[in-house]
Amino acid sequence: MAAVAPARLAALTRMRCEIFQTAYNPTSVRTGAKYLRARLRGPSMIRYYPDELTVAHFNRMPGGFKIQNWEEYQRLADVEEKKRRGKGVPKKAKSKAESRRMSRKR
Template sequence: MTTIPRSYVRALTRIRCSIFQTTFNPSSQRTGAKYLRAPLRGPAMVQYYPKPEAFSVTKLNKIYPGWNLVDIDEVVRLNDVESKKKRGKGAPKKAKTPAESRRARKKR
């Protein structure tokens, strides 16, 4: 049984790669070609997540002011803010004049 020299096999591989348009990598280094050939994930992710709602309760109230629709999420948010203010955890009051500001107090 005869063996084929390595140089012939390498030349054959180089020609095969040029014909079938694949990369010739005789040293078997990592190239990342597997990930570049893989289908893109972006379009599948875009289809998975739902599109933002075209109409919200606030938009519908602006379009049709007589309907007086109630946004339940907004009511819950306002109740949470009110309860935090009662416990003293709310946002600080805004200064209406420069004398009321914290910076004015620090300068004195």
């Protein structure tokens, strides 16, 4: 029985890859095809971890329940305190003449 020529085996492999729509890789170079064919993990992770329920989300839900957001309340109190001490956000200029830039240029 005669041995089959390597060129014929390579041609057979090439035809098999065309028919079954697989990658022809005669030199066995790493292509990452295994990872590209794998199922995506993102949708499963999104389904596994529930949505984070915050006070703002809870207050927007139907049903009329309202919870005091203490962090927001504290933030607003801190802003008011800074305003009273003069450390708040500077006022916006209503016109070009009121802006600090225009008053600096002489």
